[in-house]
Amino acid sequence: MRKYEVMFIIRPDVSEEDVDKVIAQMESAVTLHGGKIEKVDKMGRRRLAYRVARCREGLYVLFTLEGTGDTVKELERRLKVSDAVIKFLTVRIDEELERAEKWKALRAKQAVRKPKPPAPATPGAEMQPIPVKE
Amino acid sequence: MSPRRGTSRQGDRSARPAGAQSGPRKQYFRRRRVCKFCDEKLDVIDYKDVKVIGQFVSERGKILPRRLTGTCSPHQRLLAVAIKRARNIAFLPFAAAL
Numbered sequence: 381m382r383k384y385e386v387m388f389i390i391r392p393d394v395s396e397e398d399v400d401k402v403i404a405q406m407e408s409a410v411t412l413h414g415g416k417i418e419k420v421d422k423m424g425r426r427r428l429a430y431r432v433a434r435c436r437e438g439l440y441v442l443f444t445l446e447g448t449g450d451t452v453k454e455l456e457r458r459l460k461v462s463d464a465v466i467k468f469l470t471v472r473i474d475e476e477l478e479r480a481e482k483w484k485a486l487r488a489k490q491a492v493r494k495p496k497p498p499a500p501a502t503p504g505a506e507m508q509p510i511p512v513k514e
Numbered sequence: 515m516s517p518r519r520g521t522s523r524q525g526d527r528s529a530r531p532a533g534a535q536s537g538p539r540k541q542y543f544r545r546r547r548v549c550k551f552c553d554e555k556l557d558v559i560d561y562k563d564v565k566v567i568g569q570f571v572s573e574r575g576k577i578l579p580r581r582l583t584g585t586c587s588p589h590q591r592l593l594a595v596a597i598k599r600a601r602n603i604a605f606l607p608f609a610a611a612l
Contacts (some may be wrong), residue, residue, distance in 0.1 A: 412577075428604040429601070440603075467603060
């Protein structure tokens with residue numbers, strides 16, 4: 381099972397209920413094809429950086445899900461077919477998360493090794509009072 | 515060839531951005547010494563936070579080169595991918611009008 385993030389944009393002129401309907405439909409597409417939805421995030425209305433299907437605005441929705449290639453394939457097919465959805469992007473995130481973990485661990489390891497050098501900073505401070513006394 | 519040598523040594527860093535001499539002086543990024551992502555310990559460069567990514571594209575929407583922003587090479591690679599994804603989902607423009 382892999383982790384994916386699927387973001388899609390719904391036309392701004394779709395009514396609230398229809399938006400929820402579209403989202404529910406997409407969720408079922410995932411669950412029916414061996415996937416598991418982890419999070420659904422309605423990011424709300426945003427200005428698009430360029431016009432898409434004659435729209436300047438769009439409703440962003442973000443799915444975080446776990447599934448196989450077939451799950452995503454089916455979801456993307458549904459997104460493509462749906463008239464309300466004007467754009468979508470799928471990103472596989474499990475590898476990225478793993479890499480981030482690795483870097484974090486590496487940094488933690490280095491932090492354990494490093495703390496000693498900053499300590500001898502105090503001798504420098506001791507040097508100064510001596511000329512002042514004289 | 516030799517008369518230019520002396521001047522280029524001193525103003526090496528400023529000389530390159532000033533290459534575009536036509537028109538009014540533009541505000542160029544002064545080169546950052548450290549990579550922003552290393553500095554703030556951001557391991558993932560997310561295509562969704564436009565605030566961060568937006569700092570690394572020009573007014574025209576182009577990806578800024580490393581020599582201007584100081585980003586380290588591993589992070590620049592991740593950044594480029596993130597910017598391209600952000601463009602794809604209309605967070606950032608492919609080409610912005612000036």
